[in-house]
Amino acid sequence: MDTIKIFSPATVANVSCGFDVLGFCLDSVGDDMIIRKTKSKGITISKIEGYKLPLNPEKNVAGVAGLAILKAAQVTFGFDIEICKRIKPGSGIGSSSASASGTVFAINELLGNPFNKKQLTAFAMKGEAVASGNEHADNIAPGLFGGFTLVKSLNPLEILELPTPKELYATIVHPQIEVKTSEARALLPKTIPLKKGIAQWANVGSLVHGLHTLDYNLISRSLEDNIVEPHRKQLIPYFDEAKSLAIQSGALGVGISGSGPSIFALSQGEIKAKQVAKAFQNVYKNTTIDFKIYVSKINSQGIKTIS
Amino acid sequence: MDTIKIFSPATVANVSCGFDVLGFCLDSVGDDMIIRKTKSKGITISKIEGYKLPLNPEKNVAGVAGLAILKAAQVTFGFDIEICKRIKPGSGIGSSSASASGTVFAINELLGNPFNKKQLTAFAMKGEAVASGNEHADNIAPGLFGGFTLVKSLNPLEILELPTPKELYATIVHPQIEVKTSEARALLPKTIPLKKGIAQWANVGSLVHGLHTLDYNLISRSLEDNIVEPHRKQLIPYFDEAKSLAIQSGALGVGISGSGPSIFALSQGEIKAKQVAKAFQNVYKNTTIDFKIYVSKINSQGIKTIS
Structure with missing residues (x-):
C-alpha cells in the first residue's frame, strides 16, 4: 500500500471543567487527507484545498508532524500530503490538530503500524506546536484515540481513554x-x-x-x-x-x-x-x-x- | 428495637489530589456506640469512654447531629448516646465525623430508616460543624456510604459513591x-x-x-x-x-x-x-x-x- 485516504475529524478540547486535559472526538466534520509514499526522502505538501496554509512542510503542522514520525522511522523514502481542509483554521475545533494527527496516523498505516497511539500523539504534538507555540495534546489525543480522552500529563505523556456513552x-x-x-x-x-x-x-x-x-x-x-x-x-x-x-x-x-x-x-x-x-x-x-x-x-x- | 450497638469507622479525607472532595472508609479502627431510645424528648450523652469530650449534647458533635435528625423526625421520644471512642480526637482520621455519622445512622435505624444516606449526611454535617467550625462532608460521606466517596458539592449536597477496588x-x-x-x-x-x-x-x-x-x-x-x-x-x-x-x-x-x-x-x-x-x-x-x-x-x- 503506497497511498491512503483518511478522514481526520475535528475535536473539542477542554470540555468545560476539564480545561487543558479533557477532549472528545467529532464525527461529522473533519478533513480528508491523502498521503502517498514518495521515492525522495522527506515530506512534501502538494495540495491544500479549502483554506490557504503554507505548503512548506517545515512551516505546516502536518509537515512538521510528518517530519517527526519520519525521523523516528528512519526510512529511505518519504511522503506527500494532500489535504482537503473542511475545518477552518482558528475555529477552536482542532483544525491544526486534525492535520497533524491525520498525517502521523496515515504515515504509520503506510509504514505498517510500527508506532502506537501514544507515540503518534507525541509526533503530532511536534506539529501542533507550530500552530500554537507550545506542545499540547488535548485535541490530538481525541483525534488519535477517539471518544473522550484525558491527558493526565504531558511529561511523561499519558493519555487515558475514557468511556463514551453511546447517546x-x-x-x-x-x-x-x-x-x-x-x-x-x-x-x-x-x-x-x-x-x-x-x-x-x-x-x-x-x-x-x-x-x-x-x-x-x-x-x-x-x-x-x-x-x-x-x-x-x-x-x-x-x-x-x-x-x-x-x-x-x-x-x-x-x-x-x-x-x-x-x-x-x-x-x-x-x-x-x-x-x-x-x-x-x-x-x-x-x-x-x-x-x-x-x-x-x-x-x-x-x-x-x-x- | 429500642437499642442498637454499632461500629462507626475512621475515615480518610482529601486523599492527596482530592483535597476537600474525596474520602474513603477504614475498617479496622473506629468507635463503638450504643444508642438507646428514651422516653424523654431530646438527646442525652450518658457516657464517653476513651477520651474526654463534652457530655452536653449541644456541645458535642454526636449530640448536635442527634438533635438535627430528631428535629427532622419530629418524634415524641428521644435517644441516649454512649460512645466508646477509639479514634483519638484531632488525629486526622475523622474522629468527630465518626461520632456524628454513627449517631444519625443509629437513630435512623431505631426509627425504622425514614431517612436516606444523603439526608443522614446533612444531619451529621450539623454535628461536624461543632468540631470544625464549618459544615463539611468529606469524612462523613465515606462513613455513611462506605468505600470511596466524592463530595461533588455541598450546596446542593451531592455525594457520589465511587468503586472500591477489592485489593x-x-x-x-x-x-x-x-x-x-x-x-x-x-x-x-x-x-x-x-x-x-x-x-x-x-x-x-x-x-x-x-x-x-x-x-x-x-x-x-x-x-x-x-x-x-x-x-x-x-x-x-x-x-x-x-x-x-x-x-x-x-x-x-x-x-x-x-x-x-x-x-x-x-x-x-x-x-x-x-x-x-x-x-x-x-x-x-x-x-x-x-x-x-x-x-x-x-x-x-x-x-x-x-x-
Whole structure:
C-alpha cells in the first residue's frame, strides 16, 4: 500500500471543567487527507484545498508532524500530503490538530503500524506546536484515540481513554470571528482561588464518574467551568445567549470549544442535539456574524481510513 | 428495637489530589456506640469512654447531629448516646465525623430508616460543624456510604459513591502530636497557580478512572498533591521520610489524612500494606513521638450494626 485516504475529524478540547486535559472526538466534520509514499526522502505538501496554509512542510503542522514520525522511522523514502481542509483554521475545533494527527496516523498505516497511539500523539504534538507555540495534546489525543480522552500529563505523556456513552451527541456552533490564540491565552488567569479549584476538580471527578456510569444527569451537572469560561467568553459574541438558549433546549452542558470561538453543547440523543442546533441558529441568525453549525455523535473510533 | 450497638469507622479525607472532595472508609479502627431510645424528648450523652469530650449534647458533635435528625423526625421520644471512642480526637482520621455519622445512622435505624444516606449526611454535617467550625462532608460521606466517596458539592449536597477496588488496603500512621485545625487551615493557600490546578484535576480525573478500571498503577500515579501537601506537611514531623520509605516499601501513594497529623498510604494487597506499616514504624520508632499504626482494608459498607 503506497497511498491512503483518511478522514481526520475535528475535536473539542477542554470540555468545560476539564480545561487543558479533557477532549472528545467529532464525527461529522473533519478533513480528508491523502498521503502517498514518495521515492525522495522527506515530506512534501502538494495540495491544500479549502483554506490557504503554507505548503512548506517545515512551516505546516502536518509537515512538521510528518517530519517527526519520519525521523523516528528512519526510512529511505518519504511522503506527500494532500489535504482537503473542511475545518477552518482558528475555529477552536482542532483544525491544526486534525492535520497533524491525520498525517502521523496515515504515515504509520503506510509504514505498517510500527508506532502506537501514544507515540503518534507525541509526533503530532511536534506539529501542533507550530500552530500554537507550545506542545499540547488535548485535541490530538481525541483525534488519535477517539471518544473522550484525558491527558493526565504531558511529561511523561499519558493519555487515558475514557468511556463514551453511546447517546452523547455534540452540537457545535462556529461563529466565524477571529479569536487570536495569544489573546485567548492572555485572558487566562495565572492564579485561581483554591475554592474554585476544588469545585473544578470535583466536577472533573464527577464527569469521569458520569461517563463510566452512563449517568447523563451527572454529566450535565459536571459540565461547569468557573475558571476559564468567565474570562474567555467575552471574546465570543452572544456566548451567554447561546448557552442559555441551548440549555433551555435540552443540552446537558454548553461551553467554549478549545479556546473558541466555537461553542460546543453535549446532549443526550440526536433529537435534542438538533434542537440545540436550532437554538444556536436562532441566536446567530439575527446577527451580522457568519456561522456554521454541526451536529455530531461522539466518534469513538477517531481518525478513519477511507481507502 | 429500642437499642442498637454499632461500629462507626475512621475515615480518610482529601486523599492527596482530592483535597476537600474525596474520602474513603477504614475498617479496622473506629468507635463503638450504643444508642438507646428514651422516653424523654431530646438527646442525652450518658457516657464517653476513651477520651474526654463534652457530655452536653449541644456541645458535642454526636449530640448536635442527634438533635438535627430528631428535629427532622419530629418524634415524641428521644435517644441516649454512649460512645466508646477509639479514634483519638484531632488525629486526622475523622474522629468527630465518626461520632456524628454513627449517631444519625443509629437513630435512623431505631426509627425504622425514614431517612436516606444523603439526608443522614446533612444531619451529621450539623454535628461536624461543632468540631470544625464549618459544615463539611468529606469524612462523613465515606462513613455513611462506605468505600470511596466524592463530595461533588455541598450546596446542593451531592455525594457520589465511587468503586472500591477489592485489593486496596490502607496503612495509617498517627504520630500523636497536636495539629490545630486553625493552624492547618491557615497554611492553606488562598490562591493557587492555574498550572497546579490543571495537574490536580487531571489527577482527580485519572484517580476516578483508575478506581473504575481497577488500574492500581494508575491509582498510584494519580495520588499526588502539589497544592496542599507541600504546605501542611511541615506540621507533621518526619512526613517526607515516612512518605519516601512507604513508597520504597511498595505503597501506591502516601499523603496527609484529612488535615493531619495522620498519614495514610494505599497499597495493593494486605501484605504490602503491612510492609508499609513496618516502614512507618521504622521512621517513628527512633523519635520521641508516640504513634499508632493501623492496617485496614477499605470498608465498602461503612458504619456497621453490631447488635
